[in-house]
Amino acid sequence: MATVTNVSGAGRDPRRWWALAALVASMLTLGFDMTILNVALPTMARDLGATTGEQQWMADAYVVVFAALMLPAGLLGDRFGRRRMLITGLGIFLAGSLLGALADEVNWVVAARAFMGVGGALVTPLALSVLPSLFGPDERTKAIGVISAASALGLPLGPIIGGWLLDHFWWGSVFLVNVPMAAIGITACVLLLPETRDPASPRVDTLSTALTATGLGALIYAIIEAPTRGWGDPLVLGMFGAAVALIAALVLRERRVERPMLDMALLADRGFLFNTLAATLVMFVLSGLMFVLPPYLQAVLGNDALGTGVRLLPLMGGLLVASRAAQPVVTRFGPRAVVSAGLMVLAFAALLGTRTTVDSGYGFTALWLSITGFGFGFAVVPAMDGALGALPADRAGSGSGLLMTLRQVGAAIGIALLGSLLSGAFRDRLDVAGLPAGAADTARDSVVAARIVAEQAGSAHLAASANDAYVHGMTLALLVCGIAALVSALLAAAFLPGTTAARRTGSPRPDVAAHKADA
Structure with missing residues (x-):
């Protein structure tokens, strides 16, 4: 196909909505892949004998590679062709998913997740950047809304799809489900997408x-x-x-x-800096919670995988509802007030969650999860909007790339730091008195391992101690989340501009608008 250099007539391509459907399938796959693994981790820990640290690597391998490669991946698409690199990314993601489905030990799963991160880094920015070649200005906003909704929809779908697959198939099915979706995306991109590039973009x-x-x-x-x-x-x-x-x-x-590639000078702008910090903190907390919650719901409360996925919906529901309702509230009260209030709600929810005990039951958990979701939504949307609004038009691309990269870094550190805090607290609290040395070491690996050892030994005391130790570790993780959100709320109230900054020249690029909608 010929390279598209002028897209003025591309908005009337009769295939454009079919092409958008292919992009939606790609983004939906990436969206639920971000959360589907969290539900599978307790099952994988049991079947693979994975420690908490190894589970952290299975989750973080994808995020670290994704964060590190997203900016250069976007530049590769600009220089060598976005359609070509998008197809390459989907192919890499498909191959990584196959590797994950066939893996029979932890290191291969980590390698598969890292490989999938390479594909995800290519797909995410390029799926957005090809929209201008398909749609004219009058349809572009609608197309951006559709593809962003697909990304958001993937978050709550992930735990439910993952739970259903784990109840009916083996854990590798959470990887295998990506294969047909990615294959459909590749086929549609080959047949429907025009090639576009920007030879003037910075070199990788x-x-x-x-x-x-x-x-x-x-x-x-x-x-x-x-x-x-x-x-x-x-x-x-x-x-x-x-x-x-x-x-x-x-x-x-x-x-x-x-x-x-990473325009650090943009951090000198107060509005961009503090809005970016707020958005990064939200990803830190969200990713950390999505790592520590499934073992609590599954191992401690005794739900199956599907039940665990369904029980995460209050968090996702609150997030989606608040993210859609945030803009009118910002219009009335201003972004500084809304971001600060959202972070305060997030802090309250996390501190309320620290009151969770082994005997609390799911009702109390659902309550603070719902409040947590609302805090997320009301903090992240105006923070993203404020950060992007502070950018001059000629630096919109580098600025939005820096923002999205820092958000992914926040996600990776959230999983690592909160998971490590939980792991250390669990090991210190677990009572393994009377167990042989080998069984004691195995029990300290994770709450899933401790419950397996307790079942094999017929020890109700060890099972109760494992539940208590895990809830203690989760409480400490929630306490850190609450304190971080509270400090961030005070910083936002003190330093954020009272109104959204206007761009100095021009209007937002479509890919930047998409980043806003995808908050």
Whole structure:
């Protein structure tokens, strides 16, 4: 197909809505893949014997690679063709899903998730950037709304689809379900999408990409391994030191190059900086909670996988409702008030969640999950809008890329830090007195492992201790979430601009508008 350089007539292509359907399938697959694994982790921990740290790596491998490669992936599409790179990304995602479905041990699952992260990093920015080649200005907003809704819909669908698959098939089915979806997306992209590119885009900086990936990887490794090895372990300290050095080198390099991939100078803008911090904090809390909640619902409360997925809906429901209702509230009260209030609600919900006990039952959990979802929605939408609104038109692309990258970094650190805090508290609290050394070590790996050991040993005391230890660890994680949200609310109230910043020149690019809608 010929390269599209002028899209003025592309909005009337009769195939455009079919092409949009292909993009929707791609984004929907990525959307529910972000949450489907969380429901599967307790089952995978049981079948693969995965420790809490290994479960963190299964979740974080995707997010770290995704965050590190999203910016260079977008530039690859601009330079070599967005349709070509989008198809490549879907192919990589499909191959990674097959590898995950066939894996029979933890390291292969982690490798598969990292491989899927490469594909996801290509698909996400490029699915948005091809919209201008398909739709004219009069239809573009509607198309952006459709594709963004597909991404949002994937979040609550993930736990339900994952739960149903786990109740009927083996855990590899949560990977295998991606294969037909990705194959449909590839076929439709080949047949329906025109090729577009922007030869004037910045070149991919290989060194900056490597610094980002290795710096994030070292940081996440240190956080995940610290509870097991000890925070003073030489390897952990060395990895922390390496992470600081690599990230500092990245910042220095990006400040010196003429056209940086990560435009750090944008952080000097108060509106962009504090809105970005708020949006990143929300991803930190959301991702951390989605990691610690399924084992509580499944192992402690005794729900099956499908029941666990359904019981996460109050969180997702509150998030989706509030995210759609946020804009009118911002119009009336201003973004600073709404972001601050959303973070205060989030802090209240997390602190309320710290009152959860083993005997609380699901009703209390559903209550604070619903409030948590509302806090998320009312904080993240105006924060995203404020951050993007603070960007001048000529830096909209680099600014939106920096914002989305930092959000993914927040997600990775949330899983690593909150998961490690929970893991350390669980190991310290669990009573393994009277168990053989090997069984005691196995029980300390995770609440799932402890319940299996308790069942094999016929020990009701160990089962009760495992439940108590896990709830104790979850309480500490929620306490950290509450304190972080409270501090962020105070910072937002003190430093956020009272009104949304207007762009200095021009209007938002369609891909930037899509990032707003996808908040």
